[in-house]
Amino acid sequence: MLKHRGFPSRLTGTDFHFTIRRENKKGATPLAPRKRYADRKAVDRAADRAFLAALITHFGEEPFERGNLDAGRLSWLLGREVVAVEPDFDPTSYEALLRVDMKAAERGFPELFAEEPEPEPWDDGWDDEDDAEDGR
Numbered sequence: 001m002l003k004h005r006g007f008p009s010r011l012t013g014t015d016f017h018f019t020i021r022r023e024n025k026k027g028a029t030p031l032a033p034r035k036r037y038a039d040r041k042a043v044d045r046a047a048d049r050a051f052l053a054a055l056i057t058h059f060g061e062e063p064f065e066r067g068n069l070d071a072g073r074l075s076w077l078l079g080r081e082v083v084a085v086e087p088d089f090d091p092t093s094y095e096a097l098l099r100v101d102m103k104a105a106e107r108g109f110p111e112l113f114a115e116e117p118e119p120e121p122w123d124d125g126w127d128d129e130d131d132a133e134d135g136r
Contacts, residue, residue: 001022001023001028001067001068001094002065002067002068002094002095003019003067003068004019004058004064004067004068004069006058007019007054007058007069008050008054011046011047011050011051014043014047016043016044016047016051016073017070017072017073018050018051018054018069018070018073019068019069019070020068020069020070020071021068023068023094027092028066028071028092028093028094029071029072029092030071030091030092031066031071031074031075031078031091031092031096032075032078032091033075033078033079033080034075034076034078036048036076047073048073048076048077048109049109049111049112051073051076051077052077052081052082052100052105052108052109052112053109053112055077055082055100056100056102056105056112059099059100060100061099061100061102062099063085063097063098063099064097064098064099065094065095065096065097065098066093066094066095066096066097066098067094068094074098078098080101080104080108081100081101081104081105081108081109082098082099082100082101083098083099083101083104084096084097084098085097085098085099
């Protein structure tokens with residue numbers, strides 16, 4: 001199993017994993033497209049967005065091997081933003097080749113491609129340095 005060095009292991013401050021530590025001796029967890037409903041929690045959507053951003057940053061449009069990327073997290077994007085490269089795609093193989101479909105990624109997550117990124121929901125817009133200058 002290929003380990004993607006430099007790829008983030010999780011969404012910071014959460015338990016949403018992006019990679020796995022070791023190969024499953026019983027075989028890789030099968031990848032299966034999951035339906036994303038509109039009423040998903042904001043943190044779930046943030047995990048999808050962060051994972052896709054990491055894929056784009058790490059691989060761009062180039063094909064990549066599944067390797068140690070988390071099957072559950074990949075499954076949320078599979079068939080839409082992440083597609084199989086080979087026609088004989090094996091969803092249970094760590095060597096399966098995938099790639100990011102940039103057009104689908106831009107349709108599904110336009111905020112990743114915006115000139116000015118949207119602030120995160122927990123960002124109040126205040127800069128802590130400005131407070132220090134005001135003497136507060």
